[in-house]
Amino acid sequence: DTAVSQTPKYLVTQMGNDKSIKCEQNLGHDTMYWYKQDSKKFLKIMFSYNNKELIINETVPNRFSPKSPDKAHLNLHINSLELGDSAVYFCASSQTGEQFFGPGTRLTVL
Amino acid sequence: AQSVTQLDSHVSVSEGTPVLLRCNYSSSYSPSLFWYVQHPNKGLQLLLKYTSAATLVKGINGFEAEFKKSETSFHLTKPSAHMSDAAEYFCVVSDRGYGGSQGNLIFGKGTKLSVKP
Numbered sequence: 001d002t003a004v005s006q007t008p009k010y011l012v013t014q015m016g017n018d019k020s021i022k023c024e025q026n027l028g029h030d031t032m033y034w035y036k037q038d039s040k041k042f043l044k045i046m047f048s049y050n051n052k053e054l055i056i057n058e059t060v061p062n063r064f065s066p067k068s069p070d071k072a073h074l075n076l077h078i079n080s081l082e083l084g085d086s087a088v089y090f091c092a093s094s095q096t097g098e099q100f101f102g103p104g105t106r107l108t109v110l
Numbered sequence: 111a112q113s114v115t116q117l118d119s120h121v122s123v124s125e126g127t128p129v130l131l132r133c134n135y136s137s138s139y140s141p142s143l144f145w146y147v148q149h150p151n152k153g154l155q156l157l158l159k160y161t162s163a164a165t166l167v168k169g170i171n172g173f174e175a176e177f178k179k180s181e182t183s184f185h186l187t188k189p190s191a192h193m194s195d196a197a198e199y200f201c202v203v204s205d206r207g208y209g210g211s212q213g214n215l216i217f218g219k220g221t222k223l224s225v226k227p
Contacts, residue, residue: 033215041148041198043217056214090153098144099215101154 003027004102006091012108013081021076021105023091030095031055032074034066037088037104046089049074081109112137112205116218124226129173129188131221133201136182142204143184144215145175149197157199160184171195196225 004025013019025032033056034046047066048056054066063079078085086109091102117132135141145157158169165177175186184201201218 041220041222043154043200045214048214092154098156098159100156101146103153 004091004093004100006089006102006105008105009103010106010108012110014110015081015083017081018077018079019081019107020078021089021091021107023074023076023102025072025091025093025100025102027093027095027100028072029093029100030071031093032068032071033092033094033099034074034076035090035092035101037090039087043090047074047076078107081107083109085109112141112203112216114143114201114203114216114218116199116201116221118221119219120222120224122224122226123191125193126190129186129191129195129223131186131199131201131223133184133186133218134182135184135201135203137203143175143177144202144204145169145173145184145186146200146202146217147197148200148220154200157186191223191225193225193227196223198222 007022031050033048035043036046037043045058046060049068051071065077068074088104088106090104092099113136115134140162143160146154147157148154157173158167160167160177168174173188175184177184198220200220203216205214
């Protein structure tokens, strides 16, 4: 019974395309997050949503737009993909500080 | 501002020997600290967490960590390494006061643990 799931697991696309990554959690948590992990394994938060409201936006280009249709889902839409967007993107959710992570989506921009 | 520094980017041990992964933190107030593990091509799994209760925290798979305020450290240890422990380990501090009750996780740069047979 997966707690935090992401689709797709792998995404290969051309520069300039628009793509979305979906995330769902069945833990009943109020807060969800998107992280980017670069090629050196460094993890940095991108967005946080608390009960469908954006509460953190860490200087991410506006080509990235999170969308939360309800508190169990937080999708990440990326416009005009660039080579530097290649990374692993992790979704997470939390209720009291500890965060539960999804399996990650490996995005490769060619 | 909160931050964590993992002192070793790579640690190599032999199977059956002790593991020590070092982490120092910086925090304006009492921190919440975590260790997460990431196995190759996998997501992150919580090993253990410190939230101002006992200073010696026991986690899964035989790992434990000790919070030492005087040294601003939160080192991760395990008495005897197993081959399955080979992974990337992240020390993390939570900035609970920022952005509301949920705070924000700030990750260290990770320590890659290799276990030799």
